[in-house]
Amino acid sequence: MSQKGLANVTAGETALCKLGGKSEELYYRGYNACKLADKYSFEAVAFLLLKGHVPSDDEISAYTEELVLLTDIPFDVEKTLRGLPEDANAMDVLRTGVSLLGIFEPENDDYHGLVIANRLMVLLPRFLAIWRGKSVPKNASIAEAVCIACCDSDVDDVFVDAMNQSLILYAEHEFNASTFAARVTSATLSDMYSAICSAIGTLRGPLHGGANEQALYLIKSFDNIASVEEGIKQKLINKEKLMGFGHRVYKTKDPRSHKLYSILDSLPHTDLFDIAKEIERIMMDEKQLISNVDFYTAVLYEQMNIKPNLFVAIFVFGRIIGWSAHVLEQRANNRLIRPLAEYIGPDPID
Numbered sequence: 001m002s003q004k005g006l007a008n009v010t011a012g013e014t015a016l017c018k019l020g021g022k023s024e025e026l027y028y029r030g031y032n033a034c035k036l037a038d039k040y041s042f043e044a045v046a047f048l049l050l051k052g053h054v055p056s057d058d059e060i061s062a063y064t065e066e067l068v069l070l071t072d073i074p075f076d077v078e079k080t081l082r083g084l085p086e087d088a089n090a091m092d093v094l095r096t097g098v099s100l101l102g103i104f105e106p107e108n109d110d111y112h113g114l115v116i117a118n119r120l121m122v123l124l125p126r127f128l129a130i131w132r133g134k135s136v137p138k139n140a141s142i143a144e145a146v147c148i149a150c151c152d153s154d155v156d157d158v159f160v161d162a163m164n165q166s167l168i169l170y171a172e173h174e175f176n177a178s179t180f181a182a183r184v185t186s187a188t189l190s191d192m193y194s195a196i197c198s199a200i201g202t203l204r205g206p207l208h209g210g211a212n213e214q215a216l217y218l219i220k221s222f223d224n225i226a227s228v229e230e231g232i233k234q235k236l237i238n239k240e241k242l243m244g245f246g247h248r249v250y251k252t253k254d255p256r257s258h259k260l261y262s263i264l265d266s267l268p269h270t271d272l273f274d275i276a277k278e279i280e281r282i283m284m285d286e287k288q289l290i291s292n293v294d295f296y297t298a299v300l301y302e303q304m305n306i307k308p309n310l311f312v313a314i315f316v317f318g319r320i321i322g323w324s325a326h327v328l329e330q331r332a333n334n335r336l337i338r339p340l341a342e343y344i345g346p347d348p349i350d
């Protein structure tokens with residue numbers, strides 16, 4: 001008997017991430033992800049996921065210097081990105097950038113895995129910046145690079161810190177759809193670029209990564225708190241799927257949503273946050289549905305003056321680390337991923 005959507009099916013092993021269970025907390029290699037977000041840079045969490053331990057001060061200094069050397073972009077890649085239409089989908093821009101880089105810097109025995117993962121972590125925000133006619137300094141941190149690429153206002157330290165925390169919260173999440181797509185691609189011994197393109201294409205869908213943009217439109221559809229309860233109840237009566245709510249694994253809370261709520265609480269107040277809180281209250285009361293990571297990131301990125309069509313790209317800038325770490329883990333103990341299907345078609349026909 002097949003499980004629709006592979007719900008509750010254990011499809012493999014990982015040492016990278018644990019989520020759900022009784023506590024419904026999120027752990028990266030045993031460390032609580034929300035606590036990592038309090039103390040560490042995104043680069044330090046990338047080091048933990050990719051190399052297996054929290055870096056020492058010397059190690060993180062050396063790693064940061066190594067990343068600065070990876071910021072150059074091949075001329076032809078930059079030229080193509082500049083020429084892409086302004087109204088292109090940001091996910092298509094990123095997927096194209098990864099594909100192009102794979103043509104000019106193909107993976108081989110000398111240039112593989114971890115180096116490409118670091119290169120993509122550094123270049124993906126810069127790809128988006130180039131497409132938007134912006135430029136990122138070589139020594140910018142990943143969070144600074146994302147803010148420069150995406151924010152349409154001056155970048156300040158408070159927002160860079162909030163971005164750093166949101167990237168850590170997006171970084172890794174076990175066998176979610178886009179990560180599993182990357183593992184399936186890697187299990188055929190395909191290259192890192194193809195695995196990341198599979199992941200970007202998968203994350204593009206609104207049931208997975210594209211929900212944060214739709215969540216903002218939902219929140220902004222209400223002018224005031226008083227109109228929220230009736231509006232949400234009507235949407236539920238109409239059987240609408242409200243983006244930013246529900247999760248296949250978490251049932252009582254998404255710890256990342258709670259963390260994002262506290263980050264927003266520490267920022268200047270906005271009416272949008274109040275409306276979002278009211279929507280969350282009603283969704284829990286009426287459908288026992290939790291807000292997921294895409295709900296409050298929508299409120300945070302709106303407050304950072306980021307256009308909604310760029311929200312899912314930020315998900316990529318964080319999750320590139322999880323995807324890459326899973327590709328490396330799959331390669332280290334590989335077997336082709338090929339499940340069975342339950343046949344429901346016609347009997348053999350002469």
Ligand code: SDX
Pocket residue numbers: 005172173175176177206207208209211240241242243244245246247248249287289292293294
């Ligand atoms: C992430 O997998 C991961 O780890 C993902 C992620 C990650 O970090 O990679 O955590 C990323 O969490 C963002 C998810 C962003 N997507 C959305 O917010 C889209 C809206 N959410 C739903 O589509 C849904 O909740 C899913 C896709 C997230 C989960 O889908 P499931 O587990 O297949 O649940 P389901 O669709 O079978 O729903 C079960 C019930 C249904 O009611 P009934 O038909 O049984 O009466 O709950 C209802 C659904 O109608 N329901 C919703 C709802 N989500 C579930 N009803 C209204 N709005 C919703 N959002």
